[in-house]
Amino acid sequence: MSKLTPFHVAIPVYNLDEARKFYREVLGCPEGRSSDQWTDFNLYGHQFVIHLKPRPEGGSQHHTNAVDGHDVPVPHYGVVLEWYAWHELEARLRAKGIHFIIEPGIRFAGKPGEQATMFFLDPSGNALEFKAFKDIGQLFAI
Numbered sequence: 081m082s083k084l085t086p087f088h089v090a091i092p093v094y095n096l097d098e099a100r101k102f103y104r105e106v107l108g109c110p111e112g113r114s115s116d117q118w119t120d121f122n123l124y125g126h127q128f129v130i131h132l133k134p135r136p137e138g139g140s141q142h143h144t145n146a147v148d149g150h151d152v153p154v155p156h157y158g159v160v161l162e163w164y165a166w167h168e169l170e171a172r173l174r175a176k177g178i179h180f181i182i183e184p185g186i187r188f189a190g191k192p193g194e195q196a197t198m199f200f201l202d203p204s205g206n207a208l209e210f211k212a213f214k215d216i217g218q219l220f221a222i
Contacts, residue, residue, distance in 0.1 A: 157208060
């Protein structure tokens, strides 16, 4: 794989202060520039931005797709971590009492693309997935 460049993603949040605390204190993301409408974070070397958006009437319902026996929320975002960093994040999230919508575990065990994965929600209900591969060469395995 060639050298990766940082991605940029911006997501909506209902409460900027609550989301800032979550991304800063729970995920450990250093905070960058901000205004009263948005905040930049360093999410494992990527530019991740939260934007204030009013909560829609009636709330929102996630769509899911079946993947390896789990109902995976769509959309979702996250980062592919080194194997040890994934386990460190899992331990930190458990210590913070984060509820997993898909518990940390191994997906596609013994098959191409075998990976550690976990899903949880931020305070605005945005779905996050963090994953890791023992062999990063399996990232795009079919």
